[in-house]
Amino acid sequence: MARAILPFLALISSLLYIAGTAESAASTSFIKASCKATDYPAVCVESLSAYATSIQQSPRQLAQIALSVSLAKAESMKAFVTKLTKFKGLKAREYQAIKDCLEEVSDSVDRVSKSVRELKYMGNGKGKGKDFLWHMSNVETWVSAALTDDNTCLDGFSGRALDGNVKASIKARVTNVAQVTSNALALVNQFASKY
Template sequence: MLRPLLLVHLFSTTLFFHLHLLPSSAEAGAANSTVNATDYIRTSCHTTQYPDLCYTSLVSYADSVQENPARLARVAIGVSLSRANRLAVYVRNLTIRGEYGPDPRAGAALHDCFSLFCDAVDQMRGSLDQMRRLKGEGEELAFEMSNVQTWMSAALTNEETCTDGFEDVADGPMKTDVCVRVVKVKKVTSNALALVNSFVANSKVMSP
């Protein structure tokens, strides 16, 4: 992975998300009302493992999502990417400051966690780019979405592996803090993957 380049764009992803992820105002203006879009997001979130978190993290994008499952999946990936970015920066700062005590296993777990989150960020960026460039139908769309599913699943696995790395680390404030933060990001990523899978399933149903 291109770590130096990744660290440069860790701080710019939120801006990228707001400038490039969402549809144009003209496109959004042709869709249904915000009330219907809000209800759509709430209903769609019922397919996720953490529906309340799903709704609260995505409802502010209702005007842009409207009732479009592809947009909803795209926004969910963007939200997950933004949060993973912030956590990667947070963990990186911990490693730089050496705030993990004398236990060498703690330092190793932190470095591994940062590396894993860098990989997860790369994978989610690939997913987001693919979602923004969807052009196919039928088998071509299935291939494009299989890439998104693979990358999002891999990102979630990397996040889970981060917490696994702390199992042999002695309990303490740093371990608790990092693991709690990672679990929050994992939940958002899990929800994003569920919405991607839901979009894929609905696309297959609608295919001739």
């Protein structure tokens, strides 16, 4: 009797694996198609593909996870810039630029965090009709402001006097966070336009 069940279980396992693989491929295709509407599609696909099983083919989940990825990147950048403020031997102007950048990045983290919470709140059935538009407007405004904060961080490093490793490392991180945040905003706008 046990021998008769084993082939049956193997067949069921194979079918479940094939179904899971097909679903994952469909989710990945959905992410790729959605990312075409962003300014940085390759970054979009790269940052979201790992979440394909959670996203499935849901525009809401895609926007939610894109915001969560943006938040994680912004928090990581904030931690990095915080560490930079403790470096010894920084020029006075360099230190001030880092402090200003930290303030901007902190604001960015706060705004994206609010956006993540707002979109989750809407996912609990709270966002319908005019409420939906109001909540989406909040999310779009906060993410747009966060993007401005990210870009403003670099303003303090303008000019050749601050060229060097600190500027280069901050610029690389800010650029990555700004690209992911820009993509999140595009995906939020895409989600909002469906309602």
